[in-house]
Amino acid sequence: MSPVSDAELISQLVAGDEEAFGRLVAEHGPAARRLARLVLRDPNDADDAVQDGLLAAWRSIARFDPRRPFRPWLMRIVLNAARDLRRRRLVRETLPLGGHEASRDATPDRQAGRALLRARLTEALATLPERARVAVTLFDAEGYSHGEIAELLDVPEGTVRSDVFHARRNLRVLLAPFLEEVG
């Protein structure tokens, strides 16, 4: 599947091209799933929310203003879908994030270390308010600009900068022993 520009993808989606929806999911799905996991902290719930969000985006693609950036618009719909699902499942206990299998070639010590890091990172992320969690991940891990995150979260750019700063500082304190190893 060859990569297509957002403008091309949008025009295909507006035309009702089903294959274009597949390209949308392939292109933006991984980031959408990570974002939803930050909000819901459960991979299955997150995928349900992404499904709701991306289908909603497809249905309302004709209302997208092409003068505005596409990625924040799309992710905002996913974020709203995740928040909506969280409201509906508020009481439910969540599974830890990042429950992927450890690689087979890792030694038991390494596996234990990774498991510990995952657990610590899960705890550390849980101490952050949702907005800060989303802001720091989008900025440091996903490569979004402060402006794009501000657009997505509907807050001023200065608020995003402040959120990223505080979130980084907290994460660095809580993960200090692991960061020394990672470097």
Next chain:
Amino acid sequence: MTVHDPFDHRPDATIGGLLRDHLRVDDHEAFVVRMKAAARRGLRGARTASVREWDLLAGWFRPGMAAAVAILLGALLGVGRGERHSGVQFAEALGPTEAPAEFLAAEVPDPQVLLSPLLEEQ
């Protein structure tokens, strides 16, 4: 360990790497398949919904059209009668369409001018 200033406006590679690894999604191809299936189900649902909408509209069409024709005929007859019998009175009842010049004047008018119709009657 690399010292990182939390004020740095550039992405923090260490934190970013940990977060990326932590939130990694492994089974994305399966997810794309799931989403395409959901989209197809959604489209089928939308088509069924639009068929139902047309059924509803068709059901409404005949009685709706009959009612609309009856209302239109009634309105035409009423207006025709009104024009024959009370066209002049209706226009008079509406009165002048513009505000009196005194109301629109920038300066306060002479009270004598305003009261002149009353004084003339007396």
